[in-house]
Amino acid sequence: MIRFDLAYGAGDDSATGCYFKKINASTFVGYRISRSSFSKDRHVYFAAQISKSVSDFVIFRDSSLVNAGDEATGRDVKACLVFPTKKGEQVLLKVALSTANVEGALAGLKEVKGWDFNAVKHRAEDIWERELEKIKITSEDEDFKTVFYTALYHTYLAPIRIYDASGQYRGVDKQTILQGNNIYTINSLWDTYRAANPLFTITQAERVPGIINSFLSFYHQYGLLPVWDLYFSETNTMKGYHAVAILADAILKGLKGFDYEEAFKAMKSSANQNIRGTDWYRKLGYVPFEKDDAGATSTLEYAFDDWCIAQVAKLLGKEGDYKIFMERSGNWKNLFDTATLFVRPKDAKGKWIEPFDPYEETFGKTRAFAEGNAWQYTWYVPQDVYGLIRMFGTPERFSQKLDSLYMLTPPDSQSIFKYDGYIGLMWHGNEPCHHISYLYNYLGMPWKTAEKVKQLCAFYRNDPKGLCGNDDCGQMSAWYIFSAIGFYPVNPANGEYVIGTPLADKTELSLSNGKHFLIKTIGLSKKNIYVQKGTLNGHPYTKSFIEHADIMRGGELVLYMGDQPSPTWGIKREDFPN
Numbered sequence: 001m002i003r004f005d006l007a008y009g010a011g012d013d014s015a016t017g018c019y020f021k022k023i024n025a026s027t028f029v030g031y032r033i034s035r036s037s038f039s040k041d042r043h044v045y046f047a048a049q050i051s052k053s054v055s056d057f058v059i060f061r062d063s064s065l066v067n068a069g070d071e072a073t074g075r076d077v078k079a080c081l082v083f084p085t086k087k088g089e090q091v092l093l094k095v096a097l098s099t100a101n102v103e104g105a106l107a108g109l110k111e112v113k114g115w116d117f118n119a120v121k122h123r124a125e126d127i128w129e130r131e132l133e134k135i136k137i138t139s140e141d142e143d144f145k146t147v148f149y150t151a152l153y154h155t156y157l158a159p160i161r162i163y164d165a166s167g168q169y170r171g172v173d174k175q176t177i178l179q180g181n182n183i184y185t186i187n188s189l190w191d192t193y194r195a196a197n198p199l200f201t202i203t204q205a206e207r208v209p210g211i212i213n214s215f216l217s218f219y220h221q222y223g224l225l226p227v228w229d230l231y232f233s234e235t236n237t238m239k240g241y242h243a244v245a246i247l248a249d250a251i252l253k254g255l256k257g258f259d260y261e262e263a264f265k266a267m268k269s270s271a272n273q274n275i276r277g278t279d280w281y282r283k284l285g286y287v288p289f290e291k292d293d294a295g296a297t298s299t300l301e302y303a304f305d306d307w308c309i310a311q312v313a314k315l316l317g318k319e320g321d322y323k324i325f326m327e328r329s330g331n332w333k334n335l336f337d338t339a340t341l342f343v344r345p346k347d348a349k350g351k352w353i354e355p356f357d358p359y360e361e362t363f364g365k366t367r368a369f370a371e372g373n374a375w376q377y378t379w380y381v382p383q384d385v386y387g388l389i390r391m392f393g394t395p396e397r398f399s400q401k402l403d404s405l406y407m408l409t410p411p412d413s414q415s416i417f418k419y420d421g422y423i424g425l426m427w428h429g430n431e432p433c434h435h436i437s438y439l440y441n442y443l444g445m446p447w448k449t450a451e452k453v454k455q456l457c458a459f460y461r462n463d464p465k466g467l468c469g470n471d472d473c474g475q476m477s478a479w480y481i482f483s484a485i486g487f488y489p490v491n492p493a494n495g496e497y498v499i500g501t502p503l504a505d506k507t508e509l510s511l512s513n514g515k516h517f518l519i520k521t522i523g524l525s526k527k528n529i530y531v532q533k534g535t536l537n538g539h540p541y542t543k544s545f546i547e548h549a550d551i552m553r554g555g556e557l558v559l560y561m562g563d564q565p566s567p568t569w570g571i572k573r574e575d576f577p578n
Helices: 102-109 117-132 142-155 196-203 208-222 243-252 260-271 278-284 295-315 319-328 331-335 385-391 395-407 436-443 446-457 475-485 548-552
Strands: 002-005 014-024 027-035 042-050 056-061 071-074 077-082 093-098 135-138 168-170 177-179 496-499 506-510 516-522 530-536 545-547 555-562
Touching: 014 077, 027 077, 027 102, 042 102, 056 071, 071 077, 093 102, 117 142, 135 142, 135 475, 142 475, 196 208, 196 243, 196 475, 196 548, 208 243, 208 260, 243 260, 243 295, 260 295, 260 319, 278 295, 295 319, 295 331, 331 385, 385 395, 385 436, 395 436, 436 446, 436 496, 446 475, 446 496, 446 530, 475 506, 496 548, 545 548
Parallel strands: 516 555
Antiparallel strands: 002 077, 014 027, 014 071, 027 042, 042 093, 056 077, 135 506, 168 177, 496 545, 506 516, 530 555
């Protein structure tokens, strides 16, 4: 027997409408419409085909047996497909999905011919192998290789295609059925813009235009770029308007296949909306504590997105827009308290929140930070790290505070410290901290970056608890992929990757333009984690970062490793990241 339970949903997802219908003795169709706190209106249509005919078919609607007919509609629909089997007999099931309609799901059944399960399995394995071999690592550590390729696999799981086998999908309003190939959904943009999407520009460059055009399709239907879209529904989950950062990253790297002017128009629309505290942000230069949830977080993240818009404006020759958004990109300074050396929430009258505890996420009943606190968010100025250092007064004060982040013990009373992935107060188990360990390179201390990154990589293990936090559509894994290769995009849209410490003896990147880039280590071991010197294409390379353009031209970066910090590599100001 095969049982379909259309009412069942994970978490707080609950069905609002279900339908099940028998087409013939082996083919069945239906749909499930549901809502949750995360997604208000999700439509999934399905078609299922069994490798043998059913001998009996029983269907229930709202716990009552449907006595006649081959279909039922209700909030709670269950169906039982009964058939005789012999000992050891295998019964196979094909299921195809569509967000548009049953017809699209039925068309999807035709994508897999016949009933050869092993052939389908091998085809899927071949497809995944082609994708995973775009990064080839050399190492004698089998656990490391398992962790690495598991992480790489994770980075490819989202976004997913939303168009069905007929090229149709249900639009943002859930009423309109649209035509469009290469339309993707499930974008956890608060997370993935940091590293997962930049990784795509190296390993999945041919896929990036489809993802971006999906953002633009969303914009044309909704009026704004997506914040966190699920099945082409805006969940408005988390902060920022980070589709902007992904658009900017692709444009600034010169990727083609979408309209730059249209993309810029969409970016401005999202930046000039009047929801999610943006009206206050434009009026005061920050989001007041009492006017919108997690105003301090929003201020910092909007400022970064505005920097991204400014860079695209400059590239497109829009000088007026460039000046406006560059000025807005400095709004983080309005919440930096030079007395405490923390980013700190303010109210609409410009007064600091009192009393202020940098360990707190919430003050009274209002969140000031989204999934973090002042200790963790103070470092979030990826567009102007040197400006942040200046706010501390001296690089030494910045360094001392940064060291403290890793050494202080979190108080038991604060709820955000109950999760995994902590080193001191540095919470690698959540995305806002992902760039922090690489900030030491901006101080000429790349050895400290190497030490912290090596320590953080230990959170990724070859066991059932091998992640220290929610993977969030691949971002947690993308951090590991970049870091294991040997660098990370601190600013996810400026085309620079800050060098840490490689984990592989050799990494070969197969690029979308047909070229190859090799990262090779000499003398790497568990103790030899510090870069001593480097060469790029045979020439001495002293910079503690590498540019995207250098990678895409192909070539070889060789890093010579040692067990002590180098007294020369990456320590001069001209060798710091920009």
